[in-house]
Amino acid sequence: MQRIIYDEGIKKLEEFAKENKKILGFPIIPDQKLGTALWVSNREIRIKYIISVEKIKKFFEGLFEGKIYATKCLSCNELYFPPQTECGKCRMENVEWVELSGEGELITFTKIFVKPYSFSHYEDYIIGIAKLKEGINVTAWIEEKDIQKIKIGSKVRLKVTKRLPEEYLTYVITIIE
Amino acid sequence: MERKVGIIGVAYSKFGVRNDVNFNELAYESFKEAINSSNIDLKDISFLIVSNVGVWSSEPLPAVSLGEYLGLIGIGTLRVEAACASGSAAIKIAYDMIKSGEHEVIAVIGIEKMNESTTPIVVEMIGRAGNYFWEFENFGLTFPGYYALYATAYMNKYGAKEEDLCEVAIKNHYYGARNPKAHFQKEVTLEECMNSRYVAWPLKLYDCSPISDGSATVILASEDFIRKSGVKEPIWIRSIGASNDTSNLSKRENFLSLKATVEAADKAYKKANIDKDKLTKIFDVIEVHDCFTIAEILACEDLGLFKRGEGYKIIREKQTYIGGMIPVNLSGGLKAKGHPLGATGISMLVELVKQLKYEVEKQRQADIKNGLALAHNVGGTGHYAYVTILSR
Numbered sequence: 001m002q003r004i005i006y007d008e009g010i011k012k013l014e015e016f017a018k019e020n021k022k023i024l025g026f027p028i029i030p031d032q033k034l035g036t037a038l039w040v041s042n043r044e045i046r047i048k049y050i051i052s053v054e055k056i057k058k059f060f061e062g063l064f065e066g067k068i069y070a071t072k073c074l075s076c077n078e079l080y081f082p083p084q085t086e087c088g089k090c091r092m093e094n095v096e097w098v099e100l101s102g103e104g105e106l107i108t109f110t111k112i113f114v115k116p117y118s119f120s121h122y123e124d125y126i127i128g129i130a131k132l133k134e135g136i137n138v139t140a141w142i143e144e145k146d147i148q149k150i151k152i153g154s155k156v157r158l159k160v161t162k163r164l165p166e167e168y169l170t171y172v173i174t175i176i177e
Numbered sequence: 178m179e180r181k182v183g184i185i186g187v188a189y190s191k192f193g194v195r196n197d198v199n200f201n202e203l204a205y206e207s208f209k210e211a212i213n214s215s216n217i218d219l220k221d222i223s224f225l226i227v228s229n230v231g232v233w234s235s236e237p238l239p240a241v242s243l244g245e246y247l248g249l250i251g252i253g254t255l256r257v258e259a260a261c262a263s264g265s266a267a268i269k270i271a272y273d274m275i276k277s278g279e280h281e282v283i284a285v286i287g288i289e290k291m292n293e294s295t296t297p298i299v300v301e302m303i304g305r306a307g308n309y310f311w312e313f314e315n316f317g318l319t320f321p322g323y324y325a326l327y328a329t330a331y332m333n334k335y336g337a338k339e340e341d342l343c344e345v346a347i348k349n350h351y352y353g354a355r356n357p358k359a360h361f362q363k364e365v366t367l368e369e370c371m372n373s374r375y376v377a378w379p380l381k382l383y384d385c386s387p388i389s390d391g392s393a394t395v396i397l398a399s400e401d402f403i404r405k406s407g408v409k410e411p412i413w414i415r416s417i418g419a420s421n422d423t424s425n426l427s428k429r430e431n432f433l434s435l436k437a438t439v440e441a442a443d444k445a446y447k448k449a450n451i452d453k454d455k456l457t458k459i460f461d462v463i464e465v466h467d468c469f470t471i472a473e474i475l476a477c478e479d480l481g482l483f484k485r486g487e488g489y490k491i492i493r494e495k496q497t498y499i500g501g502m503i504p505v506n507l508s509g510g511l512k513a514k515g516h517p518l519g520a521t522g523i524s525m526l527v528e529l530v531k532q533l534k535y536e537v538e539k540q541r542q543a544d545i546k547n548g549l550a551l552a553h554n555v556g557g558t559g560h561y562a563y564v565t566i567l568s569r
Contacts, residue, residue: 006297009295009297010295013295031194031196031197033194033196034194034196034197036196036197038196041235049309082308082310082425107431107432108326108327108329108330108333108432109326109329110322110326110328110329110377110378110379111375111377111378112317112318112319113374113375113376113378114300114319114321114376114377115300115317115319116297116300116301116304116305116313116317116319117297117300117301118317119317122317125316125317127316127318127322127326129326129426129427129432136427137428138427139311139312139316139318139425139426139427140315140316141316147378152329152333163315170315
């Protein structure tokens with residue numbers, strides 16, 4: 001797991017700084033390659049965003065029922081995914097929630113090997129973009145783990161799934177053929 | 178009132194892991210050299226624009242921090258963010274400010290100190306440079322991941338192979354090895370590139386630009402100031418074209434082209450009266466945004482240099498080296514010169530000004546016939562695009 005390697009790197013850095021505080025009086029360590037002096041900051045913050053989903057609550061209610069919703073502007077018929085309740089084109093807040101078929105085909109994909117810190121507890125994951133029959137695209141993880149079995153043009157279906165270990169509902173692309 | 182805007186001072190610092198200097202000192206490295214090359218006085222500068230993405234570096238108000246350190250206070254300043262295109266965005270603001278007649282001389286400094294944070298954090302923060310909620314929060318996209326989505330689609334459509342992507346890295350490392358300020362100053366072989374590990378399939382480590390520190394400075398001045406102060410051989414900004422595209426990649430029409438580049442280029446060509454059918458004959462040298470190897474291929478096609486689907490073949494035939502159809506990224510590009518985000522767009526102009534004046538190292542000097550050069554700078558994954566045309 002990449003998380004272990006990442007955490008070990010940070011731990012080493014902090015231990016080195018702590019040791020040098022005792023010896024030098026400061027958290028100053030030499031750069032590994034250049035030998036130049038580096039101050040390891042004593043301050044650290046944790047960032048966790050708290051984001052309003054009030055206007056798109058219906059999307060999450062849909063996921064809870066196993067459905068994936070988009071919004072559709074009632075004046076220009078534009079379909080929005082990710083869903084939004086205001087139509088930028090019409091400057092109107094006049095949308096209806098429509099359930100997506102979830103059926104479509106894969107238009108591109110990648111496999112993430114070098115992961116962000118907050119995703120480093122997962123195994124390598126495959127991300128795809130599917131074009132649904134309604135004409136909109138959806139980005140999501142692909143359930144299939146073997147990249148060799150995935151092709152552009154593969155028929156796919158979206159499925160509501162529980163993401164572990166966080167245990168929250170999301171959606172995933174499944175390969176049908 | 179429209180007036181011409183010229184470039185009268187340029188420099189960029191050594192790019193790389195710059196753990197030998199702090200944020201302000203790194204900026205000073207290019208600022209000092211640019212001021213010295215311009216023959217102007219600090220008091221001639223009436224505004225300071227700082228291009229910096231930040232997040233991974235410690236100074237939260239970079240423009241203020243630099244203002245104090247460089248001795249530029251009491252004039253007015255701001256910080257510009259347009260992801261990896263911040264530098265070009267900063268240039269555009271300065272250009273418009275001078276063109277309008279409000280200012281005569283503006284200093285534009287781009288800086289990024291990415292190595293003040295650890296690599297996993299940088300990977301995290303740059304991965305968020307798309308749509309946070311619908312792409313990052315749930316699916317953990319990374320910056321190489323976004324471009325990999327384009328690479329997969331391009332390779333599938335046009336038959337390009339991973340070897341073809343490596344050709345871009347080989348060329349850019351070849352020129353990087355001849356640029357003493359480049360992050361990587363060593364050539365790479367096809368074998369080394371092909372054997373490097375996957376970062377985001379089908380992109381490998383050698384397909385990716387590095388996490389760099391660096392700064393770049395450009396001093397812009399009005400035609401009036403240039404004439405009065407007797408600046409010799411200024412380089413003129415002929416035009417700047419800009420565009421933007423959707424935050425969510427899922428909203429893009431296809432993954433074969435960055436639409437924002439096409440639009441930005443069209444605007445720049447139109448304003449400068451450039452014949453789009455003769456681009457490779459018109460421009461003497463071009464710098465494109467090769468944050469990943471696939472990005473250089475897309476850029477060459479989106480700028481209209483080559484036909485769709487032909488870019489990788491022309492690059493494979495070494496037509497983007499000196500002596501080929503059109504030399505591209507003789508600085509080493511983002512790939513080898515390095516990619517300190519806020520400094521990148523500005524360093525492209527520094528490069529091109531020096532190319533147009535025959536001031537770069539001999540082995541990577543283009544033949545200047547028409548005295549025209551183009552810089553292409555992308556922010557995010559085609560989220561922002563700027564095309565700047567320079568002339569002697």
